[in-house]
Amino acid sequence: MRKIYAVYALILFVSSMLIMLIPMWLVSLLPAPLNIRCFMWLGRAWMHVYMPLVFCPVHTKGRQYFKKGQPYIIVCNHNSYVDIPATTYAIPGASKSLAKQELARIPVWSIMYKVGSVLVNRDDPESRKRSFTEMKEVLNMGVHMLLYPEGTRNKTDDPLKSFYDGAFILAIETQKPIMPTVLFNTRKILSAGKSFGARPHRIDVHFLPPVETAGMTQDDIPALKEHVFKTMWEYIEKSRSV
Known part of the structure; x- marks a missing residue:
């Protein structure tokens, strides 16, 4: 049944992607940044149709924290490749993520990654x-940057892997706030x-x-990273016990 479902989800993804390709x-x-805003609007509309059709409804909490x-x-x-469609569905407004450059060399995918990602x-x-x-230019245009500070998918039993410094250096250098975000259950779909x-x-x-970073300096990077890591870890642990 897992294989049958995966084939169904894959066929639906590819067919719907081909429909979305021209727009x-x-x-x-x-x-820019109009192309990013329109692109993400299309991507979000796509995922609002696709995710229910594959019986993976996305529920969000805390969207009120985003200030216009x-x-x-x-x-x-x-935790999973499913994190990408889930965040596309959930994040309000325009955003970009960081992606491997080689992904933009794949036909069809190249359009999506060149507009929706920093390569x-x-x-x-x-x-x-x-x-x-x-990434600094993206933020200066008023567009969110989505980063996975663990670097790669977490394949351990721990709530999180250790964080790299990049997201926190970027936050302090640009003085932009960090929005800690926690995804649940994507690993249960595709491990x-x-x-x-x-x-x-x-x-x-x-x-x-x-988490505000105004007034912070490079000396605050370790403490900032530890604070965000601890906040997310404790939130995941608390949610598991509910």
């Missing part, structure tokens, strides 16, 4: 530097390391109160 290509030709006109660095846990080659120091500059298959499940996306 997404058209909006990609618009100037304020871009946030959205720091999110990472980086993690093995290239110059590419990492350029991506950091681009890393298992054979081909998936199963439907409700997804919860909880936005936590933002």
Whole structure:
């Protein structure tokens, strides 16, 4: 049944993606940041149709923390490939994420990743530097940056893996607030390391109160990272016990 469901979800994803491809290509030709805003509106509308059709309803909590006109660095846990459609569904307004540069070389996918992501080659120091500059430009345009500070999917039994510094350096250098965000149940749908298959499940996306960085300096990076890590870890643990 897991394989049958996975085939159904995959076929529906590919067919709906082909429908969305032309309008997404058209909006990609618009100037920034209008292209990002229109692109994410289309992506969100797509996911609002697709996720219920694959029996994975997305429920959000804490959207009231987003202030109009304020871009946030959205720091999110990472458990599954399903995290991407779930956050596309849930995040209000325009946003970009950080993605591997090689993904933009894949036909069809290239349109989505070039507009919806800041691309980086993690093995290239110059590419990492350029991506950091681009993320600052994204925030200055009033667009959110979605970052997964664990770096890769969490395959452990712990609520979180240790965080990298990048999101917190970006927050302090731009003086933008961090929006801690916790995803629940995406691993239950599609787990890393298992054979081909998936199963439907409700997804919860909880936005936590933002953490202000105004007035912070580089010396505050370790404390800021620890504070956000502890906030998210404790929230996940508390939710598990409910």
